[in-house]
Amino acid sequence: MKKQFNPSNYDIRTNYHLMISGISPRPIAFVSSISLEKDVNLAPYSFFNGFGANPPIVGFSPALSGRTGKPKDTLLNIQDTKEFTISIANSKMVGQVSLSSCEYKRNVDEFTKTGLTKENSTFVKPPFVKESPFSMECKLYDIIHLGNKPASGNLILGEIVNFHISNDIIDEKNIVDPHKLDAISRLGGSWYSKSKNGLFEYKKPRHIGLGFDSIPEKILKSKIITANELSILSSVESKPDIVANVYNKYNGEKMSNLEIVCKKFIEKDELDSAWTIISLINESSE
Ligand SMILES: Cc1cc2nc3c(=O)[nH]c(=O)nc-3n(C[C@H](O)[C@H](O)[C@H](O)COP(=O)(O)O)c2cc1C
Known part of the structure; x- marks a missing residue:
C-alpha cells in the first residue's frame, strides 16, 4: 500500500516537508553573492545540483520567504550583479552552514558572522569560501521564476567559469576523492548526512545568532x-x-x-x- 498526496489538496508546509524529507539527501551549495552596494552575502541552498557539462551549468533555488513572500538576499544580489560563487559544504563547517542561514539583514556579511574566510575569485566579484575544498565561480545563465507566492522557487542557473579545487582532494585524473571532499548533505527536519559516514542531526538556531x-x-x-x-x-x-x-x-x-x-x-x-x-x-x- 502507498499513501497518495495530491499537492493541490495540501498546504504549503505539508508539500514543502514532503519535498525536503523525500527528495534527499540534497547537496549543499554555500552561495556567495554581492549587492550593488558591494555588501557580501553567504547562504546555504540545498535545492541545488549540476544540470549539464557543456556548458557546465549549476542550478539552485532561493524560494520567496514562506512567511513573508519576500525574496532572499541571494536572489536580489544575483538579479542585480549576475555573478555568484558556490562552495561545497563539508563536515567541518556544518555549524557555520547552519549559522549563516539565519535571516541577517541584507548589509550583514555572513563571512564575518561565521568566521569563514573570503578567497578572491578570478573572473567574478563575489569571493568563495577558502575553507571549502571545492568552489566554483559562476556567471548567471538564467533565472526561472517559479511563481510569486510565499515559498515559490526561483531557479537560478549559472555557468561555471572557474573551479578551485584543493590539490589534496583530487587525483592525477582530475577525479575528486569523495572521502577527502567530505561533503555534507541535507535531508528533512534537522537531518544532515556526511557522505562518508551517514546521518546526524543539527538543529538550526531559533533566533539570529550573535556570530x-x-x-x-x-x-x-x-x-x-x-x-x-x-x-x-x-x-x-x-x-x-x-x-x-x-x-x-x-x-x-x-x-x-x-x-x-x-x-x-x-x-x-x-x-x-x-x-x-x-x-x-x-x-x-x-
Ligand atoms: C542546509 C540549508 C539548506 C537550505 N536550502 C535552501 C534552499 O534550497 N532554498 C531556500 O530558499 N532556502 C534554503 N535555506 C534557507 C536559507 O539559507 C535562508 O533563508 C537564508 O537566510 C537565506 O539567506 P540570504 O537571504 O542571505 O540569501 C537553507 C538553509 C539551510 C541551513
Missing part, C-alpha cells in the same frame, strides 16, 4: 575548540550572564585547561558556563 564576530580573537585562534563548536557558542542570541560558581572555580586556570573546560561545556550544551570560561580566557594574560 563569530562576538567571540574574542584568542578563542577564534584556539587549536582545541573547533569551528563547529564556535558555531554553537556563537548561535546564542545574546551573551549570557557570568555563572558565578563556574567563574570562581576556574579563575586562575591555565589557558589550555580553560579551552578544554570550555569545550566540555559546549559538548554538554551548557552554554552559559562555556561563555563564562570564554570571559576567563579573555581576561587571562596568556
Whole structure:
C-alpha cells in the first residue's frame, strides 16, 4: 500500500516537508553573492545540483520567504550583479552552514558572522569560501521564476567559469576523492548526512545568532575548540550572564585547561558556563 498526496489538496508546509524529507539527501551549495552596494552575502541552498557539462551549468533555488513572500538576499544580489560563487559544504563547517542561514539583514556579511574566510575569485566579484575544498565561480545563465507566492522557487542557473579545487582532494585524473571532499548533505527536519559516514542531526538556531564576530580573537585562534563548536557558542542570541560558581572555580586556570573546560561545556550544551570560561580566557594574560 502507498499513501497518495495530491499537492493541490495540501498546504504549503505539508508539500514543502514532503519535498525536503523525500527528495534527499540534497547537496549543499554555500552561495556567495554581492549587492550593488558591494555588501557580501553567504547562504546555504540545498535545492541545488549540476544540470549539464557543456556548458557546465549549476542550478539552485532561493524560494520567496514562506512567511513573508519576500525574496532572499541571494536572489536580489544575483538579479542585480549576475555573478555568484558556490562552495561545497563539508563536515567541518556544518555549524557555520547552519549559522549563516539565519535571516541577517541584507548589509550583514555572513563571512564575518561565521568566521569563514573570503578567497578572491578570478573572473567574478563575489569571493568563495577558502575553507571549502571545492568552489566554483559562476556567471548567471538564467533565472526561472517559479511563481510569486510565499515559498515559490526561483531557479537560478549559472555557468561555471572557474573551479578551485584543493590539490589534496583530487587525483592525477582530475577525479575528486569523495572521502577527502567530505561533503555534507541535507535531508528533512534537522537531518544532515556526511557522505562518508551517514546521518546526524543539527538543529538550526531559533533566533539570529550573535556570530563569530562576538567571540574574542584568542578563542577564534584556539587549536582545541573547533569551528563547529564556535558555531554553537556563537548561535546564542545574546551573551549570557557570568555563572558565578563556574567563574570562581576556574579563575586562575591555565589557558589550555580553560579551552578544554570550555569545550566540555559546549559538548554538554551548557552554554552559559562555556561563555563564562570564554570571559576567563579573555581576561587571562596568556
Ligand atoms: C542546509 C540549508 C539548506 C537550505 N536550502 C535552501 C534552499 O534550497 N532554498 C531556500 O530558499 N532556502 C534554503 N535555506 C534557507 C536559507 O539559507 C535562508 O533563508 C537564508 O537566510 C537565506 O539567506 P540570504 O537571504 O542571505 O540569501 C537553507 C538553509 C539551510 C541551513
